[in-house]
Amino acid sequence: MKKKTSFKKRKVLFVLLGSLFVLSLSAWITGCKDDHGYPDVDGLSPVLTLTSDDIQTAAGRSITIEGVISDKDGISAIKLECPELNLDKTIDVIEIYEKPLETYELNYKFNMKRDEIRESFTIKVTVFDVGNRSVSQDMHVTMDGDFENPIFTLSPDKNVTVLIKSETKFNLRFSISDDRALDYLTIEIPGIEGFEPLRLDAKGENKFEFMQKIILPNKAQEYNVTVTATDKSGKQSIVKSVISVSEMPDFEKMYLADVATTEELNNDVFGVPMRIERTRAYQYKANYYCQKAGTEIFFLPQKSDFSPICFGLDPEDNSKLTDDPESAKPIVLEQANIYYEITFDTRKSTYNIKTYSIAEAIDPIPHKYGSTNLDTWGDGGSWLQEFYFGYMTSKPSQVQRFTQDNTNSHLFYLEEPLPLEAGTQMNFVIHNWHSDNWWNYCTWRVDNSTDPEIFGYYGKEAKYTNPAWTKPDHVGDNWAKPTVNVTGNYKLIFDAHLERAKLVRVTK
Incomplete structure (x- = not known):
């Protein structure tokens, strides 16, 4: 007769068998997961498809590493490497999205150094999935890209007046540069007898200068000038000008030039030469x-x-x-640290000069620059804690504060030059600083956004400004939006008494 197994022993046996099953199942599951605990789906390596594996760029520009990545097991990370560019970037997908992704659109922007001199680079793109399987692809970057149109660094104004003389002549002069290589230029001036359209070979140079004296008929007439510059990649820039041959006209605009060369006249974004005031017909005040x-x-x-x-x-x-540029001698200003007022009549050829001191000059600035604890509302309280103003591209809390000149309290400038790229359209005003952002308490706007010449005090109210400042508002709510022609570092200088500013390229 068989001996029956006790209930207690059967219970122990079932527990042991159950434990073994759980351990076996756990081991099986663990064997099908990676180190992150994510299960394998197909166990295959990721698939990486770059949008382009060959990119052209240039110093100071950016490149974008783009592509599509897929992996059914799950993408965990993307690594971008190029020791020569100091590029060592890991995009941790799991950390960013809190889970692996089956698909990922790679779009990473990288800025090239402005002073980069190497001709090419190789960027290695590596993708990892949750099973630590990886795939890599190289992207070749060359520095021979052509992205810019040719630039006229010197060209005739849109409207040019030529005075009728015994020999009526116009010196057509222009300078052109290109970031790569110029191909050719064409010049057309219909209606001038003996002047045929020109095509000039630039021979692949990145700079080209031209000057030719053109004799015009001694009669009142207009001529259209068109100059077209074409670079080796086919990009073009066109300058058009209207030449008006006439007796002395009543110019609506007149400018003061305090530089010696044509190059210096064109070394700015705005402000050189300086716009002066037309007081009446043929009369001006500088x-x-x-x-x-x-x-x-x-x-x-x-x-x-x-x-x-x-x-x-x-x-x-x-x-x-x-009025003859070949014989005119400069007007010499003999005194330093003083304001001059020069009036002249272009029809009578007369002029007069007087001076006034910095102390006699006034401006609309409502407080001592850099002062604090101001009774803004005249009620014994204090709201604006400190008074500064400067270059503003977004909001008053981010104003780049001006430095006030030690000698002339009306004169201000940015301590550090502005690095600006060719083709950039600026967007700024001169505005008071304030921690609470928007408050148009003290601000200057411009007469013309794309071609600013006057920085007028805008929206003034007598209780907020200098009561002695009686000039009317003569600008609208116009932000300055000039376009930069030449890449470089630019110095911003502002005179609050003159309501004039200039942005001039500097070499240091």
């Missing part, structure tokens, strides 16, 4: 701060050149002005 004794100035009705008209001292009679 207010100017002279920082250096012996500063030489001329007056120009065109902005880009000293020709075809330049008002300066008549070499045969210094009490008179001449």
